[in-house]
Amino acid sequence: MIGKVIIIDDEPDILSSLSAILADEGYSVETSTSFTDKIDLANADLLLLDIWLINQNGVEILEAVKKDFPDVPVVMISGHGNIRLAVDCIKKGAYDFIEKPFDLERVLTTVRNAVEISHLKKTLQKERETRLQKIRFVTENKDLIASMEQLKKVYGEARVFWLSGEAGVGKKRLATYIELTQNPATKIEKVSFSDFLEVKEKNQTFPIAYFMDMENVSESALETLPTFLDSLSREETVWFLSRSVPPANTIQWIPIHYRIPKLFARKEDVPVLIRYYVEEFSQSLQKPSLKVSKEAMLYLQAYHWPGNVRELKNFVERACLFTQEETIRVETAQNLLEGGTWLQEEKPIRLKEAVQSFERNYILYMIRKNAGNISKTAEDLGVERTHLYRKLKGLGIENPRQEALEL
Template sequence: MPNLLIIEDEAAIRRVLSKILKEEDESYQVDEAADGVEGVKKIKANDYDLVLCDIKMPKMDGVEVLQEIQKLKPEIPVIMISGHGDIETAVDTMKKGAFDYIAKPPDLNRLLNTVRIALDRKELITENKRLKRKVSKNYQMIGESEAMTKVKDMIEKVAPTEARVLITGENGTGKELVAHWLHQKSERAKKPIIEVNCAAIPSELIESELFGHVKGAFTSANKDRAGKFEAANGGTIFLDEIGDMSLSAQAKVLRALQENKIQRVGSDKDIKVDVRVLAATNKNLKQEIADKNFREDLYHRLAVILIEVPALNDRREDIPLLITHFAEKIAKEQGTQVCTFTNKAIKLLQNYNWTGNIRELRNVVERLLILGGKEIDDKTVTQFSGK
């Protein structure tokens, strides 16, 4: 439930703003403060998703409040409320970090639209930060085989450029890992990488997920919502399993790549986006093109650089390193002692047919750690690996 704070010294305006916001969306929780000092105290004590702040107030004016918010909780968007004579100051506050300003008396549509956009933006920023933390902890590329060395070398060459990359390979080979490495080693690393699993989203929702929608665009669209392309603005969007994307969505992605513009579902307004596109698939897209399931023009837009991730069966020499990595990682996650694998156990695992690739190997290692003892030998592998 979004938690909003109104800082305004005129009680009548506070009541009007509070009433407007509560009537627009019953999920808004609205708090009030009669001056800047009280407002800052409340911000220190509570978590707010958005602040509406008057500029001219006793004790502490809106500019000072804005500066305090940026010191205390810079992630909170602040909308300034300006009187007729404060417009110049309001514009100046935007240069200092305010999200926007609303003139008195507040225009109903402008107020509600600005609040919705600000809350959407905060949600995206919060999600981006969560994803960045996830990236730093969970994405490592393990392997010293010739096949993996080629992949790493290609990443080093391509990552600093703006080239689009199509990553191919079987399920479970680590295509997502390659995408994250490309992003982390690029000039966009400080901006978000936004992932979209095209196979996991119903075809009727994929366009809304990618490009956003406006209120009323379809039955459940009860408010404006930004899509993944907007969330990735300035950074990278990773379209995983793009071979499963509908032809309709493919056409819109092609336009976004050609013109660097998108349109939210239900709107004809163009929104400029600056996004690097990485895509991945386990399908043969040339065959999909022949079968009329994939656009050839989109393929050529995406496949400026091709990176094929090798199957685990083609890089068996990396299996000992992967076993050690997974054993240590799983033990840390579960708070247990790290188990060791005998040479015979490792040799046996190297000789298995890994149709599920690295994902399957990780699952087997986890099963062996749970069911085996402190030392995993070849007998334990034969008994519990499920191979």
């Protein structure tokens, strides 16, 4: 099956002949003599719609379909067409207009092109959803959700934003999430304060968002920014990311400020964040998803998380890497968070042995993460490829790719 086509026409002969032709071409075809709610447009790749239906107006149906299913191409068909009617249908969202009696080659070409466009839109939508899932700002905190919705509403009108909060709360992730949900085509530029003035002088012809770390930038230096911010085009936004609130002398040209609360102040986010990162790292490591015992979850919610979400993410990654059981228990969580060791040895071991054991497991983990690519692993570890091979030999790892899979 190369695509699903729905045909709506009140002439049985047309339905029969057209559906037979398209079925022979490999399409899945659904037919109807009228437009009803039972028609499965949600899974359709194309709708062929007769303009003149008994007791129904095809143009009105077109408008309704484009409102509820905007990505489904609609080709209008008619035995009484004219240029004015065709133009009107195209303006209302029709992909094309075909007159009866049909030119078979034109019908097949139009159907093929429309279905290809439908498939492309679905692919792009799936890629966009996957991309958004990877940068999704995960929270169940009502105040934070309300603030996110407010940021989305003012996006487009406001071009300058200031996000503050402790290190690791997710300032950059929230800014990225807002940008890409509101404008998927945005290019994100991470710039320093000094670089921004130079970059801003260039003419931008595409959507761009500047992410600027404001740590260690003096208040006097900020006085040079208003002139540049006044010249922002409709294609540009600026996100200032800082641990502190905006200085008093910047309020007039930074209208939108939001402070992200620390993780300890939104304990309801701990379970959902843990589930989110467990799923992410389990897929990356190709391991079954870990469960968290009730006692461990209570402990994790009570934990103070000085490193905020960044610390929680690192905790989950280490738990997925080193936990041998199917469930994270409170003892494991305490060991990983409070200076304990993931080495579950009954007897004390020498420091050299502990270091070697950690190196072995971590290097194998990185090899597995990079799908067995030794060069990429060496690059990620910050060592030369030859040095990594010597290290593998010294740790007794003869078949790194195989042993990484068995980790």
